[in-house]
Amino acid sequence: MRYGFWMPVFGGWLRNVADEGMEASWDYARRLTINAERWGYDLTLIAELNLNDIKGIEQPALDAWSTAAALAAVTESIELMVAVRPNFHHPALFAKAAANIDRIAGGRLALNVVSSWWADEARQYGLQFDQHDDRYARTAEWLQVVDGLWREDRFSFAGTHYRTEDAICAPKPVKRPTVYAGGESEAAKTLIAGQCDAYVMHGDPVDVVATKIADMQARRAAAGGAPMQFGMAAYAIVRDSEAEAQRELERITTVGELPAGYANFDQWLQGTQLERTMKLQEYSVSNRGLRPNLVGTPEQLKQRIADYEGAGLDLLLLQMSPQAEEMERFAVQVMGTA
DSSP states (O other): OEEEEEEOTTSSSSTSSSSSOSSSHHHHHHHHHHHHHHHTEEEEEEOOOSTTTTOTTTOOOOHHHHHHHHHHHOOSSOOOEEEEOOGSOOOHHHHHHHHHHHHHHOOOEEEEEOOOOOOHHHHHHOOOOHHHHHHHHHHHHHHHHHHHHSSSSSEEEEEESSEEEEEEOOOOOOOOOEEEEEOSSHHHHHHHHOOOSSEEEOOOOOHHHHHHHHHHHHHHHHHTOOOOEEEEEEEEEEESSSHHHHHHHHHHHOOOOOTTTTHHHHHHHHHHHSSSSEEEEEEEETTTTTOOOOOOOOHHHHHHHHHHHHHOEEEHHHOOOSHHHHHHHIIIIIOOOO
């Protein structure tokens, strides 16, 4: 299993806890990532939103790509998996900038391609926001342009959404960055099976994840592509006893009044084809992070992770709080690397 962590670009991950002691700042991101390398983490996922989806839209949120460029220069081994939304980035200009960041990182850049869900954010920034399947059609063209510029000396393209004419991208990436993407609609899975390298999922129990992996493996084989990688989001709580872990779980999921970001969560549900029956308790942690049940003693977590590995999962994308302290504890007690 590879272990990744979500960069706390929003100042934390708990919607019911206002101050998690992990501010949305470059200084915290830098220190956390340098320490994460030392603790043995393989990857960091840097989410891209201009508005703060966790703490409320008025709160600070770090820019993903300038943060990634800065981290590329101060880290040595960790993979930088950076979210990118095609409607926010022209593909030809993006290909040039991303190639440069990959050069700075020595070949450690990866993309997490997100076909957007937040209509209000796009409206506020004056950007195009397509209907659901149209977003994936845009993403398909966007990936063709980026791949073409990274692959060819000059690249021309004429599509519905984008055009290039003998465009040049030099220098190119050290190697083609891995393209991760997620989604549960038919349009999303068709795109990912045909054009991406890895499928990333929201948290779910092992049997659900095993079914999803088998489905995507079959789709990939039908598309004639190389074997895919598979990742999953999860929130982790490790304690010396199960009772201690459950007390921490109760602390982070206790809801008083609705938090500032609840309206964004409601819009997210309306804008996707995810199930609509998510409990308010689950709202406390994003990306269905509590469903994998990585809550318990080191021995319990090791066994649950082994079960996911047996189902074909390659990568855990972890959220924790407070992040630095909990990541070090997890590395020592579960990963055995720190």
